[in-house]
Amino acid sequence: MVASSLEQGVEKSVAAKASVNSPAYRGFHSAQMFEQGFSFSGFERNKTWINAGGRFVDLSDVSGADSPNDSRAALAADFDDDGDVDLFVHNIQRERHALYRNDALEPGTHGFVKLRLAATRSQYEAIGAVVTVHGPLGPVAQNVARGDGFLSCRSRELVFGLGSAAEAEVEVLWPGGARESFGRLAAGTRATLVEGSGKAEPYAARPRPLPDPLPQGLHLSEGDLFPSLALADADGGSRVLDVRALGRGKPVLLNLWASYCAPCVNELPLLARRHEDGEMIVVTLSLDVPEDRPAALELLVAKAPKVPAFFLPRAGIPAPAGSVAVEKILDLERLSLPTTLILTAEGRLETVLRGPLTEER
Ligand SMILES: [Ca+2]
Ligand SMILES: [Ca+2]
Incomplete structure (x- = not known):
């Protein structure tokens, strides 16, 4: 019975493969769906909001994130290492992905701490640890994880915004259950927190400037003649x-x-x-x-x-x-x-x- 259903399963899978490879399937799903930008999700538009102190303001239009593309994963990481979290969005149409540069932080300012964890008594990346930074708005906690979004991986580096605060107190709840304080870290610190040492070991910045954003969909400048x-x-x-x-x-x-x-x-x-x-x-x-x-x-x-x-x-x-x-x-x-x-x-x-x-x- 088991063997028979397995065989049927294999047959079904071979049949499915054949139909996926058929010109008709490729013609519709490959050419129309992806190359011509058709949508699985009914052109639901992407949204971004900013937390404006207890209420959220829709910034989708000015942020450039507003798009009818079908997005499957959004990954937040500081891709240019300037201290603010940028966003990578995976789109299925034409494999045209988007990297959104965050310009929130003035260049050269240090309103952040960036932290990596090194566990000595559990899995070395300290997956499951909780890092709490006591910043100007009170304690903010992030946990260390590697999976994120759809079929995606998260950076091991945690970024905390500090606003105008000069320093912030940092503590870690390690996967083994131990709590450890790493004292007060100055704004702009990039450091690895080593389990059991109580010390934050600084690491160097690796700036990778990102290009300026593409024009937001309009190939005309103010003053240009609008064509027929x-x-x-x-x-x-x-x-x-x-x-x-x-x-x-x-x-x-x-x-x-x-x-x-x-x-x-x-x-x-x-x-x-x-x-x-x-x-x-x-x-x-x-x-x-x-x-x-x-x-x-x-x-x-x-x-x-x-x-x-x-x-x-x-x-x-x-x-x-x-x-x-x-x-x-x-x-x-x-x-x-x-x-x-x-x-x-x-x-x-x-x-x-x-x-x-x-x-x-
Ligand atoms: Ca950044
Ligand atoms: Ca930035």
């Missing part, structure tokens, strides 16, 4: 967005949004009111995939029915003469949503507003 864009209308027909023709002497507010982006949907009524005001011409461009155009259209009809609306064309349709493809000015994987562009009456890019609009801006 090859887009689609509500029925999917070819339609060119010419902001000068549309504005007829007025500035244009071009809102980039998607039906799966909740802050985008929330601001549609505000856009409708701005359009009614008549001070500027308001236009929306939905970045939904063409299959989701009906969902986007339904929201527009309900919340901003009079605002001129544009949509992405189907892939592979050539841009009409005199217009450019949307990919020439937008990197849809890096553009945070919502993003609003203010264009002058002459069709030049005046301001880029990232994140939701408010009555004031």
Whole structure:
């Protein structure tokens, strides 16, 4: 019975392998899912929040983390060794991973301690130990672990932020159960805490500067002329967005949004009111995939029915003469949503507003 079910299991596994290797499977899963950036998770966008003293503020747009990519692991470590924790995010589409540099700490300041543990009476990396640093906001504890995120490994180095404090008291609860104090360590210390010694042995910094961030999805600078864009209308027909023709002497507010982006949907009524005001011409461009155009259209009809609306064309349709493809000015994987562009009456890019609009801006 056991042998038989094992054999069946092997047969099933061989069959599965064959289907995975079939041109049809590769055609859909490899080409469409990964190379064309399709999503397993319905374009749920990545989020970042900052703890602003008891409440969390959404920084997804300004941080650059806002993205429709399917991310599978987020690893926090100080990749450039400047004392603040950076973030590596693993994405499945096109294997395009992202490393987010943390610019929270002013260069040359020392508002941190970085600690490694060396156990002498248990497993040498002290996995399971708890390190507590008594900083300006009270005690903060981190435990030593090596697994983290999806199929990922964590750095053995622990980073504690100290704010403006000059020093902080450090203690370790070792895996064997012993508590040990390592006294007060000065801000900026990088040290290995050796079990049983009570001493923090400093190690040298290894700075590895990271490059400046890539542009956040917009290949245009303020002052540039906004080109005529090859887009689609509500029925999917070819339609060119010419902001000068549309504005007829007025500035244009071009809102980039998607039906799966909740802050985008929330601001549609505000856009409708701005359009009614008549001070500027308001236009929306939905970045939904063409299959989701009906969902986007339904929201527009309900919340901003009079605002001129544009949509992405189907892939592979050539841009009409005199217009450019949307990919020439937008990197849809890096553009945070919502993003609003203010264009002058002459069709030049005046301001880029990232994140939701408010009555004031
Ligand atoms: Ca860093
Ligand atoms: Ca930094």
